[in-house]
Amino acid sequence: MGNFEPGQAIEGAYDPEAFREIGHRLVDHVADYMKSARAREMPVLDMPPADEMLADWPSEFPPQGDGQVVERLKRFIEQANHLHNPGFVGHQVSAPLPAAILCDMVGSLLNNGMAVYEMGPAQTMAELHVVQFLAERIGFSGDAGGILTHGGSLGNLTALLAARQAKAGEDVWQAGQEQSYAVLASAENHYCVSRAVRIMGWGEGGIESVPVDSNFRMRPECLAEAKRAAEARGRQVLAVVASDCTTSTGSFDPIDAVADFCELHDLWLHVDAAHGGSALMHDEHRGLLKGIQRADSVVWDLHKMMLMPALITGVIFKENRRSYEAFAQEASYLFEGDDPEKEWFNVGSRTMECTKRALGTTAYVLLQALGTDLFGQYFDRAVRLTRAFADLVRGSADFELGLDPACNIVCFRYMGGYGSDRDAQQMRLRAQVLKAGNFYIVQTRLDGQVFLRLTLIQPFTTLQMLRDLLDEIRSFGEA
Ligand SMILES: Cc1ncc(COP(=O)(O)O)c(C=O)c1O
Known part of the structure; x- marks a missing residue:
């Protein structure tokens, strides 16, 4: 029989008192860092060429560590692209709220994986409440629902999988796809939409491009021609993707006019509001998304204009039941019974992810503690x-x-x-x-x-x- 007592190394690695000591040191350092970043005391980005950076970072992972956690993290902080510096005016990623940093710490502590209710009971409820909050802001009725995913790219794929299952006229999930499909979107859509389409096996022809006006907004009067063009190529059009707003120019596709077209032709309307969704947080700006309550699905990134850390994305469906169709798959070792809707508390049946970080907890705590x-x-x-x-x-x-x-x-x-x-x-x-x-x-x-x-x-x-x-x-x- 072997000795199954934990060794000294593992005892040391889990020592709560050592954690307390390095934790306090790190929090002090982070607070000082935020202060000096805000005062612009360091360049926003001081970036050597990639090959120098690669050589500069030790690549050995020794059998025995040196315990230098804080020192290593300090070096990462020093060499980062400093989003907390007000000179950061580049990509769409927020300088997370300090309280969010603490939420993430507790997320790592608990590590409640969330595929099934019992692996994150409170976290599941936080996620569902946050989803309902986003649904209400969109203007959806009480039938709405959805889930949180790691990012808008995965969110857009999830929504389009549901669109396919809802509109294809064949059970693609079960039987595979016989038909060739397409979505209509302006050329200004985020590249992840094109990726989603290719992941679904529709290839390059899976998107029919709709022309834009001089402000880079989709021209809804061109949708009919785009649909005809896709059909002439043998494609069945399932959905229109509106970008609200576009990544490149921040342009808002006119949702009401696109919704009229979708209703007329029985198409799914997906609104990629990864960036612009946060306009719904202010009465004066929600008009930018006029008509969004007519969408079948909406993606809204909270790590863009909601000051939260990457990645937290709402994938919100007008009809909650549609969110079960994206992954209409049985996993009997996880989910009991054959009706996933009865197990509304097992969010894993509705996402690509199995084990998932408790994204809703951070959003829930911030929305409640700081107010909307x-x-x-x-x-x-x-x-x-x-x-x-x-x-x-x-x-x-x-x-x-x-x-x-x-x-x-x-x-x-x-x-x-x-x-x-x-x-x-x-x-x-x-x-x-x-x-x-x-x-x-x-x-x-x-x-x-x-x-x-x-x-x-x-x-x-x-x-x-x-x-x-x-x-x-x-x-x-x-x-
Ligand atoms: C309009 C839009 N959709 C989707 C995405 C992708 O989101 P994520 O980076 O969260 O995967 C972005 C990212 O910039 C975006 O601007």
């Missing part, structure tokens, strides 16, 4: 700041605005200086801004031309900082 108004106020501030920045750009002869921003994503470019190749100039300017370290900005293409792109998602970015950004770009452009 905070999120509306934050969204409103971001939109007002964006409008003010757009005015600045409009008022500067050496800058061009790509389009009027509808929410907090803005595209512009520098038109001064000596440059025959404007695209190369914007890319160079972006590289110079990143190197200077005061801001993190990104770029996109509008009608093939390169534009600088900001998402004003950081809660402490000010208009003066954005004035400084324009000056910085100008000084690089003139040099």
Whole structure:
């Protein structure tokens, strides 16, 4: 017989007193970090070339560790892209609320996996309550429901799987697919929609592109032609995906007009509101999503404009029962009985994920402890700041605005200086801004031309900082 007493190493690794000591040290460090990031005491991003970074990080994993948890984490913090620095105006990822960091810690502590109720009883209820909250904001009735997933990409796939099961006219889940299918979406949709379609086996032809107007919004009057084009290629059209808003330009597809078309042709309407969904948190802005209550499904990322850590996504169905159809699969070792709806408390039957982090707990705690108004106020501030920045750009002869921003994503470019190749100039300017370290900005293409792109998602970015950004770009452009 062997000795099954835990060894010294495992005892040490689980020692609560050691945890207390390093935990306090780490929390102190994190609080100091947040303070100095907010004061912009470090570059937003100080990034060596990838091969240098690779060489700089030890790759050995020794048989005996050195116990240096905090020191290693400090190094990660130091070398991060600093989202807590108000100069972060790049991609759509939030600087999480400090309380969210603590929620994540408890999530890791409990590690309640959530596929089945008994593996996360309270966490399951938090998830379902958060889903109901999002459904109410959308304007869905009491029949609505859904689940949380790790991200909008998985959320969009989940919604489209349900759309297929609802509209295909054959039981694809059970028997495989005989027909060729397609969805209609504007070319501005997030690439994860195209991936979802390919994952479902529809290939490149699985999306029929609908033209956009000069503000990059889907033109609903072109839907009929797009449907005909898909059908001419032998595709049965199942759904329309509206992007509210688009990633590149923050443009909102007109949901009411798209919903009219879907009703007329018995198509599923999916609204990808990963970014724009948070407009529903403020009365003045919810009009951006007018008609969203007519959707069959909606995806809403809480890690974008709800100040939560990645990834927390709501996949909300107008009819809760549809959310069971995405994965109409039996797993008898987990789920008892053959009617998953009777087991509404086992959320694993409705997601790709089996073991799933308790995403709802973080959202539940934050929404209750901080109150819902905070999120509306934050969204409103971001939109007002964006409008003010757009005015600045409009008022500067050496800058061009790509389009009027509808929410907090803005595209512009520098038109001064000596440059025959404007695209190369914007890319160079972006590289110079990143190197200077005061801001993190990104770029996109509008009608093939390169534009600088900001998402004003950081809660402490000010208009003066954005004035400084324009000056910085100008000084690089003139040099
Ligand atoms: C409109 C839209 N949909 C989907 C996604 C993908 O979401 P995630 O990164 O959470 O997978 C994004 C991400 O930027 C997005 O902007």
